Amino acid sequence: MAHIVVLGAGLGGSIMAYELADEISKSDKITVISKDPKYHFVPSNPWVAVGWRDRK
Ligand SMILES: Cc1cc2nc3c(=O)[nH]c(=O)nc-3n(C[C@H](O)[C@H](O)[C@H](O)COP(=O)(O)OP(=O)(O)OC[C@H]3O[C@@H](n4cnc5c(N)ncnc54)[C@H](O)[C@@H]3O)c2cc1C
Structure with missing residues (x-):
């Protein structure tokens, strides 16, 4: 069993995960x-x- 930790959940980290x-x-x-x-x-x-998008 491997436990992989991805540091950072921006574009790179999310795509990697x-x-x-x-x-x-x-x-x-x-x-x-x-x-x-x-x-x-x-x-x-x-x-x-x-104002093209709202925060949510
Ligand atoms: C205004 C703007 C517009 C852009 N437009 C485009 C575009 O149209 N097309 C394009 O291809 N690219 C665009 N980019 C570039 C693109 O957004 C970046 O290249 C990309 O987000 C880099 O991804 P990343 O995963 O390296 O960093 P990020 O997406 O910044 O993710 C880094 C993550 O690490 C986390 N983090 C930082 N420090 C810590 C810590 N100590 N502990 C835990 N977590 C931490 C942050 O919270 C973040 O979630 C744009 C950038 C900007 C600023």
Whole structure:
């Protein structure tokens, strides 16, 4: 059994975790660690600033 820890849950970490999930066996485990309680899609942040999207 492997326990894989992904540090950072931004674009890179989130994509890595989903890609790994397809490769591991059922007994393996993935933990994704982030310092934020919410996921931020960074490229969309300017859209919030100019009112094209709301924060949620
Ligand atoms: C305004 C803006 C617009 C952009 N537009 C585009 C675009 O249109 N197309 C494109 O391809 N790219 C775009 N980018 C670039 C893209 O967003 C970045 O290249 C990408 O987010 C980098 O991914 P990352 O996983 O390396 O970092 P991030 O997505 O920043 O993720 C890093 C993660 O690590 C976490 N973290 C940091 N320190 C700690 C810690 N000590 N402990 C735990 N967690 C921690 C953070 O909370 C964050 O969740 C844009 C960037 C910006 C700023």
